[in-house]
Amino acid sequence: MVQEAIISLLQIVIFPGFLFLILAAFFYEWVDRKFVARLQNRYGPLHTGPRGLLQPFADFLKLLSKEDIIPYAADKLLFSAVPIFLLSLPLTALFCIPIINSTALISFEGDLILVIFITTIIVISVFIGAWSSTNRFSTVGGMRACLQMLGYEIPMTIAMAGPAIVAKTLSISKIVQWQTTGLWFILTQPLGFIIVTICFLAELQKIPFDIPKAETEVVAGWLTEFSGKKLALLRLAEDLELVLAGSIMASLYLGGPAGFSFMPPFVWFIIKLTVCILILSNLRALFARFRIDQLMRGVWKYLTPLALLQIILVELIPW
């Protein structure tokens, strides 16, 4: 009894809990930066640790040790609370993703809905942070983030319903368990995978859709007024969101930790997560920024009908 309690505590705190997830966030920020740099024929971070591996950690420490400015006109309580919200939300969602075996730390019927809900709440927190900092650039950035959410949210949710309909469950762990016996959903629903990838690029505010923090238009968007510790937490939160997006893609469409038995399931999960994050990074290096109206038009005109078509195909074809 005591032993079980200690094991579950260690799972929550160390592996695959907080410590592992935060280390993974730092590692995948490095992977993202290095991969994009190599695609642009650059070296990327090089002199911080072996091959620049410690670069995100150095950024994080530096920002923690910098002066923390709260603007005079800002809503001080909300302004200080938003980085903590934004850090805790992706961590909560990541606990619902199965990592070491096919059952997550937190798994119940309907945790897919919870994860989709958390991705929405993240954008709402972004908006609160932008609004509470009372900077005109922040406000414009927050508005853009919300407007963007009205676009990508609907096709993303519809596309994510595809695996849930086939597996007849709303739990991510059970969708993963279904894929250990059946086909991976990327083979039967490739359209859904593409839609979810595009929508996650918008969710993560990565380059084709980095409209809310477009540096050439609105300084740093909704991040403009955040400095020091708050910025450090926000950057860590963004990295965690990247890990969350990659692991949702890996769990719903690539079978999560399922794989051949010569390697442990955890290694399979890491491989799939890396592949998903490299897809996202590749698209980041490939495109230029869209305008907000182009994004909205594209999403409502093309992505939403395609997501509906995917659902119709799922209903027509039994597997």
Next chain:
Amino acid sequence: MGLIKWARTKSPWLLHFNSGGCAGCDIEVVAALNPKFDIERFGMLLKGSPRHSDILVLTGPITFQIKNRLKRIYNQMPEPKFVIAIGSCAISGGVYRGCYNVHEGADKVVPVDVYVPGCPPKPEAIIDGIIKVLKNYEKATP
């Protein structure tokens, strides 16, 4: 303390500010960012917001009109912060020295840590200047 110093020297973020120059130095600063020179090797990133940045990269002569804006942007940066004056104009006024509307050097307005001479300086010189700021910081703090 050693860990924080290490982190600060390994991840300097730049804010580029043109205070009324001819854009010659700006092109060299931008050239330092591109794949050939790639200052991201040293962990440097170009940031848009003064709240995020550590090093203010100044180019061009300081005109009377931009003086107050420059001071304001300098004050918006969180401590510890450094200033690099790039090009002859930012160092002393350059060819505009003695004009009715120009300060004789950026150090009349904000404290400058490192001067990078040239008209315009090469990207290598700019990178060297930034590294010198960090070396000085490393030596100055115990």
